[in-house]
Amino acid sequence: xxxxxxxxxxxxxxxxxxxxxxxxxxxxxxxxxxxxxxxxxxxxxxxxxxxxxxxxxxxxxxxxxxxxxxxxxxxxxxxxxxxxxxxxxxxxxxxxxxxxxxxxxxxxxxxxxxxxxxxxxxxxxxx
Numbered sequence: 001x002x003x004x005x006x007x008x009x010x011x012x013x014x015x016x017x018x019x020x021x022x023x024x025x026x027x028x029x030x031x032x033x034x035x036x037x038x039x040x041x042x043x044x045x046x047x048x049x050x051x052x053x054x055x056x057x058x059x060x061x062x063x064x065x066x067x068x069x070x071x072x073x074x075x076x077x078x079x080x081x082x083x084x085x086x087x088x089x090x091x092x093x094x095x096x097x098x099x100x101x102x103x104x105x106x107x108x109x110x111x112x113x114x115x116x117x118x119x120x121x122x123x124x125x126x127x
Contacts, residue, residue, distance in 0.1 A: 003085060005052035009071070010079040010101040013039075022070045023063060031063040041100045048104050058080055071095070079105055086100040 011019065016037070023032050035049040049117045051057075058064060077097040083090050094103060 002056045002058075005051075005057040005082045005084045006054050007035075007049075007051045007057055007083075008079075008081040008104065009035075009049040010040075010096070010104055011047050011049070011071070011074060012076045012098065012101075013045060014051070015074040015076055015078060017072075018074065019067065020027055026063040026066070032033055032065060040104060046098075046101055046103075054085075059063075077088050077101065081105060081108070 020032060023030070032049075034051050034053075034055050036052050038048050038050075040046050040048055059068070071080065071097075075097070077095040078093075079096050079101045080093040081091070092105075092108065094102065094105075
């Protein structure tokens with residue numbers, strides 16, 4: 001079994017090419033095979049990677065360590081979202097130096113606003 005998460009990552013096309021080349025060292029398990037890759041933004045100049053299904057995203061895995069190391073070195077930055085199985089297990093990193101990389105993550109802002117409204121209503125009700 002294990003603990004499963006869904007992951008979304010937004011990068012530039014150049015950033016994606018760097019991720020692909022760095023992942024080629026892991027022939028036993030192809031991390032990039034678990035992602036659906038699509039283009040977005042003006043002239044489709046950005047890449048969105050989304051896991052096809054929930055996966056074991058463990059930081060102990062060498063390919064995951066390499067992915068995160070590569071992301072941290074991208075000149076244009078990146079946006080990362082991991083949603084785990086447990087209700088509040090959400091990890092969000094906005095390291096983008098290009099604001100358009102945030103476009104696929106607009107739903108987070110909406111979700112945050114809705115949650116804040118619900119929490120405020122609960123406080124008023126029980127406060």
